[in-house]
Amino acid sequence: MIIITQLLVLILVILSTLLVVGIPVTLALPGQWEQSKNLVYTGAGIWAGLVIITGVVNSFVI
Template identity: 70%
Template sequence: MIIAIQLLVLLLIVLSTVLVVGVPVVLASPGQWEQSKGLIYTGAGLWTGLVIVTSLVNSLVV
């Protein structure tokens, strides 16, 4: 179970890094917001879901 938490946290860190780099690049590029809006919203939703799942799995271990 601890390995599952570690993998979830690793995924959370990787996704957070991708979003921290990707969102400002998309917002700074002219015309890219309209093309990438769905991808940004999907990434944000995935990040939120990953935070909730990680917290639920962590509460089962402790």
């Protein structure tokens, strides 16, 4: 169970890094927001789901 938690945290860190870099770049480029809006919302939804899933899995570790 600890390995699953560590993998979830690793995926969460990688996705967070991608979102921290990707969202400002998307907002800074002219006209990119309309094209990338769904991708940004999907990424944010996946991130929120990973936070919840990681918390639930972590509650079973100890």
